[in-house]
Amino acid sequence: MDRSILLADSLALGDLITYLGRAGRVEDGSVRLIAGSGVLAVYTAILYPAGILDNGPTVLGLRTAALTDRTEFDAVVPVRSLLDRLTRAQQAATEGAAPPIAVPTEVSTVTWAGISPPRGGWKQVGSTTAGTLERAGREGIDAVANALPEGTGEQIVRRVRAEVWNTPLPDLEHVPAGAGFAAVTLGFVGAEPDETIPIYEAGAWTRLTSSRGHVVVRRRSWSLLG
Incomplete structure (x- = not known):
């Protein structure tokens, strides 16, 4: 069609x-x-x-x-x-x-x-700032680069990236640093570090919404909502 x-x-x-x-x-x-x-x-x-x-x-x-x-x-x-x-x-x-x-x-x-994020049923569970997401993203990028010299095998690359991007954001144990990586690389943060970024949950998903776009994360088995 x-x-x-x-x-x-x-x-x-x-x-x-x-x-x-x-x-x-x-x-x-x-x-x-x-x-x-x-x-x-x-x-x-x-x-x-x-x-x-x-x-x-x-x-x-x-x-x-x-x-x-x-x-x-x-x-x-x-x-x-x-x-x-x-x-x-x-x-x-x-x-x-x-x-x-x-x-x-x-x-x-x-x-x-x-796997599809839900289109409705989102409930706000907290907030962070654009500056927090940007710091997490850029620090994670540096951490991955420093831990992976040239010629590193694929399995080690995947393990290091998983460890870095699974690290929770400060005071936000349900949000991995990978959300900051997405926000930085997609240009969703950077212009206004003090911008409040609301955090929503629905089922196994977390959504962080800036004025420029959304980052959606599939969480593991637990949630702030219980």
């Missing part, structure tokens, strides 16, 4: 290009698109376990954009293919309007896309 993305305006088009460009530098793989009720949710994978022995966290980025129709679909597509189509659409955009963007051919081998 041929499906198209009808964004509300060219500003949303440019925003998605920036977001996916940043995400693609971390994980040049796939993006999940969920359209419904006039909104497009765009999920990108920043961190996720590579297998059952990988203890790393699942951390996703999320940006939303308004659509001009109420079409519904759920598709996992290559980041690069979608970026190419968005870029061509931006070049063709006129007077602030975004032309239709054809959804690329789906892929079916993406493990992280098999």
Whole structure:
């Protein structure tokens, strides 16, 4: 079935290009698109376990954009293919309007896309600041770089990254440092260090929401909500 993305305006088009460009530098793989009720949710994978022995966290980025129709679909597509189509659409955009963007051919081998954050039922359980997330992300990046000399085997790389990005944020035992990594690499923090970032939970998921986007984390078995 041929499906198209009808964004509300060219500003949303440019925003998605920036977001996916940043995400693609971390994980040049796939993006999940969920359209419904006039909104497009765009999920990108920043961190996720590579297998059952990988203890790393699942951390996703999320940006939303308004659509001009109420079409519904759920598709996992290559980041690069979608970026190419968005870029061509931006070049063709006129007077602030975004032309239709054809959804690329789906892929079916993406493990992280098999688990879905809930769309409702979120309850605020606390907050942090953009500065806290940024520090955690940048300190973690340095820690991984310092612990991994060139030529390190893949298993050791995965173990070190899991240890660093599973480390809880200060005074936030339910939020791993990997959330800071996602916030930094996706450009969700940095401009206003004092910005309050509310923290929400729903089931096994935690969501941190800044003015620029959302970081969604799949927690392990326990939760602040009990």
